[in-house]
Amino acid sequence: MRWWYLLLAVLGAALxxxxxxxxxxxxxxxxxxxxxxxxxxRMGGFFGLDVLVSAVALLSFIRRxxxxxxxxMKWVPIVATCLVGVSCGxxxxxxxxxxxxxxxx
Numbered sequence: 001m002r003w004w005y006l007l008l009a010v011l012g013a014a015l016x017x018x019x020x021x022x023x024x025x026x027x028x029x030x031x032x033x034x035x036x037x038x039x040x041x042r043m044g045g046f047f048g049l050d051v052l053v054s055a056v057a058l059l060s061f062i063r064r065x066x067x068x069x070x071x072x073m074k075w076v077p078i079v080a081t082c083l084v085g086v087s088c089g090x091x092x093x094x095x096x097x098x099x100x101x102x103x104x105x
Contacts (some may be wrong), residue, residue: 002098005091011069012087054086062093071100 027033037046058081066074073096081089 002102003096005041005098008091009080009088009095012072012089012091013084016085016087051086055081055089058086058090058093062072062089066093069097071096 023034039042041047057079062077062081065071067068071093074093077093077096080092099101
């Protein structure tokens with residue numbers, strides 16, 4: 001499973017950035033415009049808030065479960081979640097968690 005998680009982490013970074021990079025090239029790092037576009041429709045707001053709550057839950061999970069299971073480099077999925085999103089941070093943490101479990105056996 002760990003290699004599947006790693007593949008999902010790569011896809012979780014590449015696919016969202018396929019949409020973000022062209023937007024960034026058109027608008028620059030305009031946070032205000034990004035928030036306005038994200039919440040310009042109810043569906044956009046739905047997904048934006050869903051991802052925000054999921055990211056907070058994931059960061060909490062990484063900190064707690066990573067400490068309990070002694071996952072090394074747990075800061076990497078934290079950074080990935082903050083810079084890319086849950087789509088990258090979650091599978092990356094699961095990959096590192098599997099790595100830690102494999103070393104214990």
